[in-house]
Amino acid sequence: MRNERLRQEMKAREGELRALRQQQQPAPCLPCEHVQENGRLQERLAQLQREVEEARAKLGELDLEVQQKTNRLAEVELRLKDSLAEKAQEEERLSRRLRDSQETIASLKAQPPQVKWVLLTVVESSKAKQALCESQSRNQYLQEQVGMQRQVLKEMEQQLQSSQKTAAQLRAQIMLYEAELERAHGQMLEEMQAMEDEKNRAIEEAFSRAQVEMKAVHENLAGVRTNLLTLQPALRTLTNDYNSLKRQVRDFPLLLQETLRSARSEIGQAIEEVNSANRELLRKYRRELQLRKKCHNELVRLKGNIRVFGRVRPITKEDGVGAEAASAVTFDPDDDAVLHLSHKGKQVSFELDKVFPPKATQEDVFREVQALVTSCIDGYNVCIFAYGQTGAGKTYTMEGTAANPGINQRALQLLFAEVRSKAADWDYAITVSVAEIYNEALRDLLGKEPQEKLEIKLCPDGSGQLYVPGLTEFRVQSVEDINKVRRDEPLRVGTLHMW
Numbered sequence: 119m120r121n122e123r124l125r126q127e128m129k130a131r132e133g134e135l136r137a138l139r140q141q142q143q144p145a146p147c148l149p150c151e152h153v154q155e156n157g158r159l160q161e162r163l164a165q166l167q168r169e170v171e172e173a174r175a176k177l178g179e180l181d182l183e184v185q186q187k188t189n190r191l192a193e194v195e196l197r198l199k200d201s202l203a204e205k206a207q208e209e210e211r212l213s214r215r216l217r218d219s220q221e222t223i224a225s226l227k228a229q230p231p232q233v234k235w236v237l238l239t240v241v242e243s244s245k246a247k248q249a250l251c252e253s254q255s256r257n258q259y260l261q262e263q264v265g266m267q268r269q270v271l272k273e274m275e276q277q278l279q280s281s282q283k284t285a286a287q288l289r290a291q292i293m294l295y296e297a298e299l300e301r302a303h304g305q306m307l308e309e310m311q312a313m314e315d316e317k318n319r320a321i322e323e324a325f326s327r328a329q330v331e332m333k334a335v336h337e338n339l340a341g342v343r344t345n346l347l348t349l350q351p352a353l354r355t356l357t358n359d360y361n362s363l364k365r366q367v368r369d370f371p372l373l374l375q376e377t378l379r380s381a382r383s384e385i386g387q388a389i390e391e392v393n394s395a396n397r398e399l400l401r402k403y404r405r406e407l408q409l410r411k412k413c414h415n416e417l418v419r420l421k422g423n424i425r426v427f428g429r430v431r432p433i434t435k436e437d438g439v440g441a442e443a444a445s446a447v448t449f450d451p452d453d454d455a456v457l458h459l460s461h462k463g464k465q466v467s468f469e470l471d472k473v474f475p476p477k478a479t480q481e482d483v484f485r486e487v488q489a490l491v492t493s494c495i496d497g498y499n500v501c502i503f504a505y506g507q508t509g510a511g512k513t514y515t516m517e518g519t520a521a522n523p524g525i526n527q528r529a530l531q532l533l534f535a536e537v538r539s540k541a542a543d544w545d546y547a548i549t550v551s552v553a554e555i556y557n558e559a560l561r562d563l564l565g566k567e568p569q570e571k572l573e574i575k576l577c578p579d580g581s582g583q584l585y586v587p588g589l590t591e592f593r594v595q596s597v598e599d600i601n602k603v604r605r606d607e608p609l610r611v612g613t614l615h616m617w
Contacts, residue, residue, distance in 0.1 A: 166328055430457075480518055487525060491529055562586075564590040564603070
């Protein structure tokens with residue numbers, strides 16, 4: 119009755135929840151704090167409904183488990199009844215056989231006096247020998263029958279004892295079954311009672327939670343209704359604003375087109391002004407470029423198109439020690455272009471464009487020829503080479519070392535740096551080739567057939583420039599490419615000191 123009452127109350131609460139949902143549905147409004155609170159209440163309400171459904175599912179599982187245990191109990195009782203019926207039938211059958219055996223024994227006990235009397239009659243009668251023989255045969259047959267009946271009786275008694283033992287075992291087993299059945303019945307009653315208590319407790323807890331949540335829902339719903347009443351003026355204001363914005367949106371395409379036309383006109387005018395300024399800047403840049411090239415070439419011409427520098431290397435161990443290792447070269451402290459040489463006791467002076475003392479660095483030497491790289495980029499032919507006897511320091515001056523490079527590497531690095539800086543305005547193509555003039559024979563040191571003779575000819579375009587037809591050329595993009603060409607195509611003759 120209590121469970122029925124709880125179910126009825128839960129149904130009533132569910133009816134109230136449905137009524138609340140129906141009341142909440144027709145009250146849409148703009149997103150606000152009260153609407154969010156209403157949404158949270160609805161989520162809490164859905165959670166309570168899920169808890170009620172879980173309690174119902176658990177109650178159904180408990181009912182199913184009780185039904186299964188009831189079915190098992192009925193099966194055990196049916197098997198017990200079948201065992202009792204089989205036991206009664208077996209006892210009745212044994213009793214019937216026992217009665218038959220007792221009747222047979224009684225009938226056999228009644229026959230021996232007749233046999234004795236026949237024997238006595240046969241002894242006393244001397245005339246009926248044939249009857250005596252027949253009586254003896256009959257007596258022997260009866261004795262055999264008695265033995266057989268005794269054997270049967272013995273077997274019947276053994277079967278009776280076995281049946282009694284079986285009956286005792288069956289009684290003991292029945293008692294065990296009854297005890298087990300009683301224990302299972304008691305355990306089932308306890309479990310059913312515990313399940314019933316748990317079900318009632320779960321229903322009461324769910325009901326109490328539902329009541330608390332329902333009360334909270336009612337309170338919050340009352341607050342939401344109050345807030346909705348206060349929000350109606352704000353909603354009307356928002357509706358008016360929305361209508362105003364809607365009218366503005368309708369007029370927006372016309373305003374946008376007018377603004378775009380004005381912006382296009384202003385942008386076109388600005389682009390035209392920028393293009394005009396760019397053309398003027400480009401014209402000035404080209405004029406300044408020509409002026410710079412002219413000034414640079416004039417500076418190079420004033421310095422001399424052909425310049426000769428002298429460099430004196432320090433004294434080394436190979437030059438010897440003592441007075442013999444003294445330097446035969448002296449310098450003029452007031453003029454860095456004069457070199458004095460002591461030869462056979464006389465002093466001979468030489469005047470060059472510049473003289474580098476032993477303490478001069480690779481950077482000092484390169485600084486004097488650095489301007490020639492700019493002339494090369496401007497389109498002029500440039501040649502830098504070292505001349506001197508073996509051990510004078512030509513290779514060190516031109517090649518240098520990895521840590522302190524010479525003119526070759528520094529000039530190539532400057533060349534590619536200048537090309538990269540002007541890449542936005544000019545396109546440069548740099549190729550490398552190596553040729554040798556030896557004994558009036560021109561040979562291609564990078565070609566596959568270095569012994570092939572080549573010739574120097576004038577360019578057919580009438581520019582007066584010289585070129586070598588068939589000379590091997592490699593396109594390069596960096597200093598590393600040039601060094602790779604030199605490593606992959608080693609020079610056939612000696613060491614080249616020309617660039």
